[in-house]
Amino acid sequence: MLAPATDEPLEPIVWTPDMAVGIPEIDDEHATLVALYNDLVHALQRGASLFMNHSMMQSLLSYLSDHMDREEGYIRRHAFPDADAHFREHREVKVALRVLAAHPPDGEAAGPAARRLRGWVLHHILVSDRALFDHVRRSGGALSVPPASRGAHP
Ligand SMILES: [Fe+2]
Ligand SMILES: [Fe+2]
Secondary structure (H helix, E strand, C coil): CCCCCCCCCCCCCCCCHHHCCCCHHHHHHHHHHHHHHHHHHHHHHCCCCHHHHHHHHHHHHHHHHHHHHHHHHHHHHCCCCCHHHHHHHHHHHHHHHHHHHHCCCCHHHHHHHHHHHHHHHHHHHHHHHHHHHHHHHHCCCCCCCCHHHCCCCC
16 A cells, blocks of 8 residues: 555645656656646645546546556566566555545545655655666666557567
8 A cells, every 4th residue: 555644745746857757758747647636636625526536536547557557668678677666666556546536535535545645656756766767768768669669568
């Protein structure tokens, strides 16, 4: 499960250039993920309907799943040594988001889940994905993946 990072604030994530991993397609996707997360936070802060919370969690899950498929392509092509731990982090957040999307919490109950998600997103981009793409760049993989193979498992 996601770490119980309940000390995370329920507030948007501010995207800053130092969050970039240096591969434009991945950085663009991370910025979009942050924007989707922020939409969810804004909806929770203004007390949006359960339907709206559900719809935002589904959008986040769908975008995140495609993004992680793409990252896992990089992991396999570049033989990333910490592949298992990275796959595990991806699986954990997908399971947690699937549960949230299937039974979206309302009002106060949604806060702790969104805070844990915030902690996961920040840690994963700043630590785990950075380590992955440092490895990809070191192994000569800074070039973008051709669109035809995006999301495909080798
Ligand atoms: Fe990742
Ligand atoms: Fe990522």
